Amino acid sequence: MVDKVKLAEKALWIRQQVLEMCARAGEGRISSSLSWTEIAVALYYGRILKFDPSNTAWGERDRFVLSKGWGVICLYPIFADLGFFPKEELDKYCTPGSLLGAYGDSVPGIEIVWASIGHGLGVAAGLALAARMDKIDCLTITVLGDGECYEGSVWESAMFAGHHELNNLIAIVDRNRRCTIDYTENCLRLDPLDEKFMAFGWDVVCIDGHSYDEIFGAFKNIRSRRSRKPLMIIADTVKGKGISQLEQNPMAHVIIPAGAELEQARKDLKCPR
């Protein structure tokens, strides 16, 4: 059994790290990283993903593709904690010569990531198709932003994965309902997102993306699914989760708290003094 109290402690520590790294560097999408923190924690600490920090090229590892690349910051503390690279790297985030940048192209543990959206689902489909061709026993898992689902390429890839019945492919949409300058349903309606993916040939489950019970529920028996369809998990989340000012701001995407707001954010996240 996974200890959910420990997972919650990890998530809080990760949020603190994300805030401090981005505040120090003045760069990074804090709110995009905080909305899927529980999902990242469940994937990496909850024994969902197969991986080996000492052998990132392990052939049977699960392939994890972060399609919403700006949300990568929450993976950095996790990867440092798991031993993919030394924790000191977190302090050097976004400084000249540092391993870790606003999105990490050559960071150990990162399969593939871009800040440019709309690519990950297709790449994940290619990886999943190749794994099936080569009979490799692994899953390909990708996390997309909901704003990313405006990209036509996402739907091209959704059609492709549905047609090819890539049941070794799992996509998670971080449905925080906000893109850069407003709520998604004010900008251009995305709902009913679940029915759209169903129509494209996917199994769809909708969960609370901050509930470990629901995240683990969605991944239950994930390696013995009978369905021939790829699986889409639409995770309802709160953008900027844990920092009250970000949770409430429709334009939270690019905000990095400073001054009094940073102090308040630190209080919200119980950052150690």
Place this chain on the structure above:
Amino acid sequence: MRDAFLDRIYEIAKEDQQVILVSNDFGAPALDKFRVDLASQFIHSGIAEQDMVNVAAGLELAGKIVYMYAMAPFLPMRCLEQMKVHMCLRNVAITAVSVGAGFSYELSGPTHHTPEDISIMNAMPGLTLLSCSDSGMAAAFADLTYNNRVSTYIRFDREAVDPRYESIYDYSDGIAVLKPSKDIMIIATGIMVGQALKVADELAKQGINAGVTDLYRIKPLNEELLLTTIGQAKCVVTIEENFLNGGIGSIIASFLLDRGIRMPFKRLGIPDKYYHEWGTREFMRSLCGLDIKNINISIYEWLKNARLLQFEA
């Protein structure tokens, strides 16, 4: 050309199951055989070029040897950012096989003309840009890309052109002098290499000794060989069925300027506009001075007015 390439890819893929061909609903007689005999190595991406590149990248990252096959107006332009992200930023070694350079689809109108691809692809860092001039070269490009895996864009014409190189030619230089000259060197690429050879014949009738060089790898440019080739002539003409903006004429002229070399230089290519007219390939070329007659006149008048060569009376 494309059939010669696909025939060779078929042979390679038959021996190596890691070879995958992805098409965006673009066909060819030679492709039909591949689709039937090697069905598990053929992927139809749908008419969805962005997904075609993304899926190709995923397949390549998983160890496959991937060829994307599409019509030139849509590969690269419909999916240029995907190509940037994968092929240039991460050097994912996919080969983009693009058919229909310049006015290849002369009767399909300006949406299907591709006068931009040299200009666009030359701007993409890390990419190898090949421009095929005959069917023998096309087949050789299949082996070249299979044996030397780097991000590659191959620019094919729609027309079949009989081989003019020896069958064992190795195509590693990127530049070939097909007809030497110490007076005027015409540098052409793709289908216009044949046009340049015909123009050289016409000029010969007027007492002008014009050479022809085939620039079949535009990027990376073989700078030293280009210098040697150009250095042997008194003046240079470039001919291409691509926009003058950013085409091989611009590329070579910039290169010479950067090297501090000044010499009489004339660029012939497609001006800064699209053409909505309908007609044969040579008619389309005549609209921008790229038919044999007009190229011949342009070069002759230029040489005469600039007093570059002594002409026979």
